[in-house]
Amino acid sequence: MTKSIWAVVIMVVLLLGVGATMAYRAPLTRLLNPPREPAPAPTSSGTVLSQNYATTTFSFGYPESYTLNEGYTYDAFGPKKLIHGIALTIPASMATTSAGTNLSSDTRISVEQLPRARNCTGDIYLQENVFSYTFTEGGISYSLATTSGAAAGNRYEELVYALATSSPCTSVRYFLHSSSIENYDPGTHTEFDRAALLKELDAIRRSVVLKTVVTQ
The missing domain is CATH 1.20.5 (Single alpha-helices involved in coiled-coils or other helix-helix interfaces)
Known part of the structure; x- marks a missing residue:
């Protein structure tokens, strides 16, 4: 070579x-x-939904700091008409003791279902005689009903977003509980940031995905 x-x-x-x-x-x-694995991406509101929960009919994401309650029931209608669902309670860091605001620690968001409902509207989830109205957000049709009240220095507010076309009828309930700021010594507590709280709860609501139920 x-x-x-x-x-x-x-x-x-x-x-x-x-x-x-x-x-x-x-x-x-x-x-x-x-x-x-890539880190969970923040939503448009900036809320990071790092955890995921799923049932046979729906799933949703939520921040790690929230407390999950799989045995939740809404009992305002009495023991014979319980509404079952999954609840998320706000983190302790947002409540009265830790945050120095008037927001109570039982404030929560829940996903609930009424399987026998013929018309899926927000008002059927509230005891009070309220009206609901329908709007579309992100391609999803919601029926929204709200109510509020006060007793013994406490304020209660509920917003129910029923997914109007869902079957079984599925809704997302915001339960906001706060104390009157006058209950505290001057300068010790401030009004909680309602807009910021709703923004975070909205991010969780928008993450709800319904699953197709196959009947045989």
Whole structure:
């Protein structure tokens, strides 16, 4: 062989050796440095829904700091007409003791269902005789009903967003409980940021996804 042919042969052998080494190292590198799951992306409101909960009929995301209650029931209609669902209670850092505001620790958001409802409207989830109105947001038709009241220095507010076309009838309820700011010594507590709270609850509501129920 001529020197030029030998040079070509040597280059080919070297290239094959380098390729084999890289092919061998690649799987080992992936084992030592496994791909990481991407961090949960914040919603348009800035709320990070890092946790996910799912049932056979719906799923939703929620912040890790919220407390999940799988045995939740809404009992304002009495023991014979309980509304079952899943509730999320606000984190302690948002409530009166830790945050220094007048927001109570039982403030929550819940996903509830009334399987026998023929018309899925927000008013059927409230004891008071209230009206509901329909609006569309993000391609979803909601029937919204609201109510509020006060007793013994406490204020209660409920907003029910029924997913108008859902079956079984599914709704998202906001339950806001706060104390009158006059209950506290001057300068010790401030009014809670209602707009910021609703913004966070809205992010959870918008994450609700209904599943198709297959009947046999």
